[in-house]
Amino acid sequence: MRRIALLCALVVAAGCAGLVAGRxxxxxxxxxxxxxxxxxxxxxxxxxxxxxxxxxxxxAGAALGVAGIVLQSALRNPLAGPEVTGVTPGAVLGAVAATGAGIAGWHSPAAVVVAAVAGGCAGAGLLWLLAGRERADPQGAAVYGVLVSAALSGLTAMVLLVAPGELGSVVQWLVGSTEGRVWAHWNLLWPWTAVWLAVAWALAGPLTLLLCGEDQAAAAGLRPGPARLAAIGCAVALTAGAVAAVGALGFVGLLVPRLAFALHGADLRTALPGAALTGAAVVGGADAAAQALSRLLTEALAADRLTVPTGAVTTCVGAALLLLVARRTPQETP
Incomplete structure (x- = not known):
């Protein structure tokens, strides 16, 4: 309970920092x-x-944090974040394609949500089909996830080549940004996120069993296939809602679950709320840092206005942390 209380305090602090960090x-x-x-x-x-x-x-941070821990638990792979399983690239592709076709735009959040959900489901479905019998194999699923993510990112690049005039409006989805977010975005994000967070909480018990392995889960009376499919669907919905609101924030869904597992253990009934709070604190803090950097760069370069995307902060910090974790993790020799 003390850790949860501390995380709640960090979330409040991150939100307050975002309020006072602007120009x-x-x-x-x-x-x-x-x-x-x-x-x-x-x-x-x-x-x-x-x-x-x-x-x-x-x-958005809470949604991405929970989506990451749900995916990592369902696939039993610490690298199975939304960014590398086709979910985030698919959602971005859906949003970009809808924008290029004139169906949606950065300031029409309802249409973007639909497009992002469709793209995220397509990405996850493609991974599900390609993985085949290797869905239960953590390493095999991760390899297919990287391939699917790369293919979807390539399709997004092709869409931008076909509609180059939309590059300025979609770059925020590619990098991830909270710039210009208004009440319309929040009014769509919070009920969507609340519903799927409740679904994730209902799946906490089955996900904990899946972490123990296929045989143990089956012995406990759980059907691993349907449980895994439900978990992936929940993660897709959470990721798509976040992408529709703020774009592709790199490394949030990949690293936040590692922090949650380290702090709360493998029981999803405690780790899942921890992931939600940690994700919210991370993205809220990154948003405040992005605003502060934007102000400092604008003043230092005497420019009219320079904007640092929130996704640039999460990507740089996340890449550095992932490199640090990789260097500190003992490597097994064959």
Missing amino acids: ALGPAGVWEVLRGGGDPLARHVVLELRLPRALVALG
Whole structure:
């Protein structure tokens, strides 16, 4: 309980940091608005721009963290994050293709959600079909996941070549950004995420059994195939909702589960809430860092406005942490 309480405090701190990290309005001005004061411009900045952006960052982080731990548990592979199993690339492809066709856009979140969910399901379905009998094999599923992700990323590049005029509007999905998130995005994200988080919680028991292996799960009365399929479907839905809101935030769904397992053990009934809170804190903190870096670079380079995407922060930090983990992990010699 102490760890959960600490994570809750970190989530609140990350959200508060996102509120005060922007330009032109410091912590004192934000506090004044939250107390009910401030001029109309300050109230608009805090309540209509910064607050929904911070909430979207926290919600997307929670969704990606849980999607990652669900996938890693279902496939029994610590590298089975949404980014390398075809789920995130598929969702990005769906959003980009819909934008290129004029069906959806960055400021039409409802249409993007539908397109992202369709793409994420297509990516996961392709992995499911190609893996075949190797679905239960962690190494085999991971190899097919990397191949599917690479193929979907290539298709996304082809879409951009066909519709180069859309490059500016879709780059946020490719990198991941919380810039310009408003209440419309939050109003779609939170009920979607809440429903699928509840589904993930209902799957916590079966996922814990799957972590023990196929034979042990079957001996306990669990049908591994349907349970794994339900878990992957839940992870697809969570990832697609997050991608539709903020784009492809790199390494969140890959590294957050490792932190959750390290802190809470292999029991998903405690590790899953830990992953949700850790993901929210990570993305919320990355959003605050991106805003601070944007302000510093704008002032240092005397530019009109420079924006550092949140996904750039999560990717750089995540890659460094993954490299550190890989170097510290003992390698087995044949």
